[in-house]
Amino acid sequence: MSELHLAVALDGAGRHPAAWREPGARPAELFTARYWADLVSEAETGLLDFVTFEDGLALQSSSATGPDERTDRVRGRLDAVLTAARVAPLTRHIGLVPSVTATHTEPFHISKAIATLDHVSRGRAGLRIQVSGLPHEARHFGRRTVPLPEDGLYEEAADHVEVVRRLWDSWEDDAEIRDVATGRFVDRDKLHYIDFEGDHFSVRGPSITPRPPQGQPVVSAAAPDEEGAAAYGLIARTADVGYVAARDIEGTRAAVTAIRQARESTGLAEAPLHLFGELTVFLDEDAAAATDRLGRLDALAGETFADGTTVFTGTPVQLADLLQERREAGLSGFRLRPGVLAQDLPALTRRLVPELQRRGAFRRAYEADTLRGLLGLARPANRYAARTPA
Amino acid sequence: MSTKPLKQIHLAAHFPGVNNTTVWSDPAAGSHIDFDSFVHFARTAERAKFDFLFLAEGLRLREQGGKIYDLDVVGRPDTFTVLAALAAVTERLGLTGTINSTFNEPYEVARQFASLDHLSEGRAAWNVVTSWDAFTGENFRRGGFLPREDRYTRAQEFLATANELFDSWDGTEIVADPGPGRFLRDARAGAFTHRGRHFDIEGRFNVPRSPQGRPVVFQAGDSDEGREFAASSADAIFGRHGTLKEGRAFYGDVKRRLAAYGRTHDQLKILPAATFVLGDTDAEAHETAHEVRRLQVSGATAIKYLEHVWNRDLSGYDPDGPLPDIDPEVGENTIAPGRASVRQFHDPRETARQWRELAEAKNLSIRELVIATTARQTFIGSAATVAESINELVQANAADGFILVPHITPGGLDVFADTVVPLLQERGVFRAEYEGTTLRDHLGLAVPGAEPAGEGVVS
Structure with missing residues (x-):
């Protein structure tokens, strides 16, 4: 059977709000480089395709309307792109995929930041594009009237990614010529204005940063179950990897079908699209112990944990079964969200991965140097490069 | 013999950039993009115990006569991203980035600098620049043009707002005590409100206070307004006046302005940009310098x-x-x-x-x-001559040190590190080892105290 792709989501001490209170969670180190380097190194020992770094332009909150004033949960985050860049020189193979909020950022800055992440990691960069309709987050910028219309946000994010992608191609690979005879450093015929004009912004280009090693770093986006068609459209229009959050195999199948159909009507219809299932996992060698642990965490948090997708408790072997079953809905991989990073990340890398390897369902060594390579995506041609006349 | 203690010199390294100082046609010239070049350059600077590395920025490829200018180096990486990666391969070197206040928002820039400061354990610095041209603005959703009267007021308010965000955490909020389940001591951590002419924002800043409190702030403007801005709000000036006469005049003028803001002379370092050409003898260095000039122009x-x-x-x-x-x-x-x-x-x-x-x-x-x-090389000569010139200028209060701009990437700093730095160390005017861990330590700057909570108003 073909191999699965696996990514792991990194955020604070883990997905569960009480994760930071678990033994080994290192809550006082959440804002240090060492903590993040250790997490990514652990993921790399498990030969995972990539890690994602959660991010947001507001303080975490359990409320959609503003800060929740809670003092019993992790609050505060380091910038995801910079955290990824900080660990890049310390790792060699694993992909680094920071989250980026399209709603409040400049596509020009994001394009060169991810291109640079690709340069410093030698071809292992991606991004996870997201939108924010939170009014309190918009007030951190003061430039937009709230509330922001949900559908418009996804349209805008698709435009944002279009600009980011065009800017990556705005330098042809061989634009830098260093021609001493003519004194020209670049061949300016190989630098391109992108001249994007959209409803929300226009961007002229070219980028200030040369084309990244992967040509096009990996673009990923999520389709939260509750947001449906608009989010599916963003994946269809922009992504190399889409994350499907669904509570069961039927829901997964429906989402996969909808996204694949939406893809057909876009300019990327021919481009490969990975769809990854999203699962939050609590693992133990004993299934009952995993359930007990979640129960104990819920008691600490004072509420029953829910995460907008399947919340799995059980053994690594049971999880391997579930992944193999769920993939039949049309998935090529999974983004697993450890409930408690300190416990569930090593359980993934040291227990789940060997189990999948035993079943022939996961790589036994890194077989490529770039993230596109790990995902089986070819290095794309530059959209602006002159075509050889037929 | 003077009994006055010798001033300690500050030295920094400017990564060769997009201008005709950089000689890309030299066979020794390497990539301006590959991370290896940055690693080489940063490690040389750190080996030489420099205060910091400096990155410039330009947000649109230069054009002349309607065409992209192709005679100088073209292209550069993203400033923040390279500095964060360099934090992984250095331990003490300060990491200074030029970031534009026109094409960014305070919330985003503040969290990037606070993050960089955490990720480097206190080595981040921000060279605040302001530009206003519609040409660069064509790359940005917010556009760029500012009327003349708004240029400095916006930059000033941008920095003041960023400082309010940095200060919205005082560094004592995170308890992270799992027993009772207290992560934060204070539910209001990060709260801010800023009502001003250019920014009207409120909410919660989401990066806890970083090791330096705030990044070290550089300012580069040379106009009267720029000098005033620096005297009021900067920790250091990336200056232009590297000669004795001009340097002393500039140094005296800017330091005099500090008192009006209740600040002392040692709270603002004057660090002019300086190029150098070294040789075994002064004559040889001058010959090389002439060659370099012809390659540059x-x-x-x-x-x-x-x-x-x-x-x-x-x-x-x-x-x-x-x-x-x-x-x-x-x-x-x-x-x-x-x-x-x-x-x-x-x-x-x-x-x-x-x-x-x-x-x-x-x-x-x-x-x-x-x-x-056009600009000549600041320091030309043997290592002994250059060390002597640098020391003289600093002791004569023409500068507090220099930001050196080599003309070759990435190896152009090596010979300086190997030959000039040891001479300065022998004279006791430049550190032989890092004494502190943060850039504020290197520059002798105090960590800013958190300002009393309140609404920031800049009008």
Whole structure:
């Protein structure tokens, strides 16, 4: 059977709000480089395709309307792109995929930041594009009237990614010529204005940063179950990897079908699209112990944990079964969200991965140097490069 | 013999950039993009115990006469991302990035600098620049043009707002005590409100206070407003005046302005940019320097430079021939939009007249004239001569140190590190080991105390 792709989501001490209170969670180190380097190194020992770094332009909150004033949960985050860049020189193979909020950022800055992440990691960069309709987050910028219309946000994010992608191609690979005879450093015929004009912004280009090693770093986006068609459209229009959050195999199948159909009507219809299932996992060698642990965490948090997708408790072997079953809905991989990073990340890398390897369902060594390579995506041609006349 | 203790020199390294100081045609010149170049450069600077590394920024590829300018290095990486990656391969070196206050928002920039400061354990610095041209603005959703009267007030308010965000956490909020389940001591951590002319924002800043409290702030402007801005709000000035006379005048002027803001002389470091050419002997260094100048200013480069003043197409002129006898086109500079360098020629006709006079008197061609009138190397000579010059300038209060701009990437700093630095260390005017861990430690700057909570108002 073909191999699965696996990514792991990194955020604070883990997905569960009480994760930071678990033994080994290192809550006082959440804002240090060492903590993040250790997490990514652990993921790399498990030969995972990539890690994602959660991010947001507001303080975490359990409320959609503003800060929740809670003092019993992790609050505060380091910038995801910079955290990824900080660990890049310390790792060699694993992909680094920071989250980026399209709603409040400049596509020009994001394009060169991810291109640079690709340069410093030698071809292992991606991004996870997201939108924010939170009014309190918009007030951190003061430039937009709230509330922001949900559908418009996804349209805008698709435009944002279009600009980011065009800017990556705005330098042809061989634009830098260093021609001493003519004194020209670049061949300016190989630098391109992108001249994007959209409803929300226009961007002229070219980028200030040369084309990244992967040509096009990996673009990923999520389709939260509750947001449906608009989010599916963003994946269809922009992504190399889409994350499907669904509570069961039927829901997964429906989402996969909808996204694949939406893809057909876009300019990327021919481009490969990975769809990854999203699962939050609590693992133990004993299934009952995993359930007990979640129960104990819920008691600490004072509420029953829910995460907008399947919340799995059980053994690594049971999880391997579930992944193999769920993939039949049309998935090529999974983004697993450890409930408690300190416990569930090593359980993934040291227990789940060997189990999948035993079943022939996961790589036994890194077989490529770039993230596109790990995902089986070819290095794309530059959209602006002159075509050889037929 | 003076009993006055010797001033300690501060040294920094400017990664060779997108300008004609950088000689890319040298066989030793490497990539300006590959991370290996940055690693080499940063490690040399750290080996030499430099205070910090410095990155410039430009947010639109330069154009001249409606075409992308192709004679200098073109292209650079994203400042923040490279600095964060460099934090992984260095331990003490300060990491200074130029970040524009026009094409960014305070919330985002503040969290990037606070994050960089955490990720580098207290080594982040921000060279605050402001530009306002619609040309660069074409790359940004917010556009760029600012009317003249708003340029400095916006930059000032941007920095003041960022400082309010940095100070919205005082560093004591995170308890992270799992037993009772207290992560935060204070539910209001990060709360801020800023109501101003340029920014009207409120909410919660989401990066806890970083090791330096705030990044070290640099300012580069040379105008009266720029000097005032620096005196009020900067920790260091990335300056231009590297000679004894000009340096002393600038140094004295800026330091005098500090008192009005309740600040002392040691709270603002003056660090001019400086180039250098070293040789085994002074004579050899001067010979090399002449060669370097010819590499920096090719005939084609000289014509392009002249166009900044003449504001018209001069491509028909011979760089080895005399200056144009036509006069500059006065008015808005259309030949090189967005270029700061064109703005230094306030009276292009007068500049042209002076240059013609100089060229005639000394029988200079266009290229020779440009070589003669544009920035020369600051320090030329043997290592001993250069060490002596640097020390003299610092002890004479023409500067507190220098930001060195090598002309070769990435190895151009190596010879300085190997030959000049040991001489300065022997004289006891430059550190032999890092004494502290943060950039504030290196520069002798205190960690700013959190300001009392309150609403920030800048009008």
